[in-house]
Amino acid sequence: MTPTDSLATAPEIRAHLLEVFNRALRSSGEFGGEVALHLLIRHLLFVERRPEAVFAEQRRVWKDSEAFRPNGVTGFYRELIPELDCKDAMASVYAEFAQRCGWLQSDRLLTADAYEALKGSVRQWAGEDRTWADVTAMFGDPSVLFGGTNPLYGKTLGYLSEDMGQPMVVFHLWNGSARGSAAWPPEHEQPLLLAVRFGEGPFRQSFTFTPEGERRRLETVHPLQVE
DSSP: OOHHHHHTOOHHHHHHHHHHHHHHTTTHHHHHHHHHOOOOOOOOHTTOOOHHHHHHHHHHHHHHHHOOOOOHHHHHHHHHOTOOOHHHHHHHHHHHHHHTTOOOOOSBBBOOOHHHHHHHHHHHHHHHHOBBBHHHHOSSSEEEEESOOOTTSSEEEEEOOOOTSSOOOOEEEOOOOOOOOOSSSSSSSOOEEEEEEOSSSGGGGGGOOOOOOHHHHHHHGGGGOOO
């Protein structure tokens, strides 16, 4: 057998890249963060013979909606809620692009009725402080968990409809100690919900902050940056 004969086939390469890409979305910090997602997207586009302009157009859309900074989507989240785990939050935005490309692997899909009920109630529901346990008790397990299962760390939860043309509903959760404190473990047994995000248009306007999210945002962001 020659070295050429032992090479993986194109379908095998694509399947491998999809597996790695979905793992990187869920644990982006272990794979190199936003840069790694860029590289994997480019590889997938190449394998599928799609033009790289597909991703360039997506970045233009993110820039137009003010979701993309010189340091990427991560930069937006660092400005919006500095205490949030920006890696997991950033990955949820890339997951939406993956969803449109047909690459995103989900652990669970909501029925059309369950999805519409979630979307119709979640902004009002987030008007009170909530925890990770509250989110899953109300809406069930997420379609995609960005971050680990350890409750001592923040994470992002994504909920998808069985109609994959519908936008993902995203919950951003944080855990930690009081600002300025290095205490560990965190003072909270469960991550706290800071914001819910879904919808199109200007990116910042797609967020609904819980009272805790507003407090943390006002404590950590310069007043002139708060809209």
